[in-house]
Amino acid sequence: MPLPLKRLWYERADHWRFFRQWLRHPLTTAAITPSGPQLVRSMMAELPVGARRVIELGAGTGVMTRALVARGIAPEDLLVLELNPQLASHLGRMFPRAHVVCADARNLPAEARRRSDWGDEMADAVVSSLGLLSMPATLQREIVMAAFECLRPDGRFIQFTYGPRPPLRAEVANALGLHVTRGSMVVRNIPPATVFVYTRTRSQVIVPRPVR
Numbered sequence: 438m439p440l441p442l443k444r445l446w447y448e449r450a451d452h453w454r455f456f457r458q459w460l461r462h463p464l465t466t467a468a469i470t471p472s473g474p475q476l477v478r479s480m481m482a483e484l485p486v487g488a489r490r491v492i493e494l495g496a497g498t499g500v501m502t503r504a505l506v507a508r509g510i511a512p513e514d515l516l517v518l519e520l521n522p523q524l525a526s527h528l529g530r531m532f533p534r535a536h537v538v539c540a541d542a543r544n545l546p547a548e549a550r551r552r553s554d555w556g557d558e559m560a561d562a563v564v565s566s567l568g569l570l571s572m573p574a575t576l577q578r579e580i581v582m583a584a585f586e587c588l589r590p591d592g593r594f595i596q597f598t599y600g601p602r603p604p605l606r607a608e609v610a611n612a613l614g615l616h617v618t619r620g621s622m623v624v625r626n627i628p629p630a631t632v633f634v635y636t637r638t639r640s641q642v643i644v645p646r647p648v649r
């Protein structure tokens with residue numbers, strides 16, 4: 438089969454796979470179709486320059502994962518968490534060199550520790566497609582705390598939401614000492630989405646004490 442046709446065939450198969458999972462788990466799947474190419478590009482544009490180690494939360498059928506690899510992130514430097522067992526095993530087959538686990542994003546620190554080859558080095562970015570906006574404050578807090586536990590002090594938590602509102606409730610972002618910036622708004626996505634980036638505020642960055 439010619440390459441463009443093959444790509445189209447895989448894309449259609451992924452859309453169907455995703456839709457079936459939405460029918461089964463509408464609340465956690467949070468969308469009826471995978472993110473479109475413009476949203477994927479807008480998320481990738483927020484990666485820090487020279488990012489090496491990246492964690493992905495809620496990878497679905499792998500559209501962001503594929504883009505991360507295409508941007509030069511080595512699969513071995515990717516830790517991918519997906520709650521849905523069917524989608525997680527599909528991701529495992531698609532990205533055999535990446536570390537794909539079927540796990541809840543709240544358990545991220547434990548999953549990161551299990552990666553003995555990662556040592557103590559932390560991630561440069563977390564790329565999240567979770568439906569944070571519709572989650573209760575306690576769940577938002579648990580997930581984002583887990584993510585920042587695995588991020589370098591200047592690491593970026595990159596998240597999109599459907600609509601123009603930031604994904605985290607203000608009280609959660611304030612309690613965790615996080616600063617938010619708005620990235621691109623992508624109208625050509627189903628549904629339209631906006632990218633946001635959370636970073637620690639300066640006061641939260643751990644500065645090593647001078648040796649006396």
Ligand SMILES: C[S@@+](CC[C@H](N)C(=O)[O-])C[C@H]1O[C@@H](n2cnc3c(N)ncnc32)[C@H](O)[C@@H]1O
Pocket residue numbers: 465466467468470471472494495496497498499500501518519520521524540541542543566567568
């Ligand atoms: C909106 S879909 C995004 C999928 C894909 N990244 C994309 O952009 O097309 C959200 C994904 O997050 C997964 N998910 C939901 N809650 C999760 C959790 N607590 N931990 C890990 N994955 C979760 C869902 O199973 C679903 O695949």
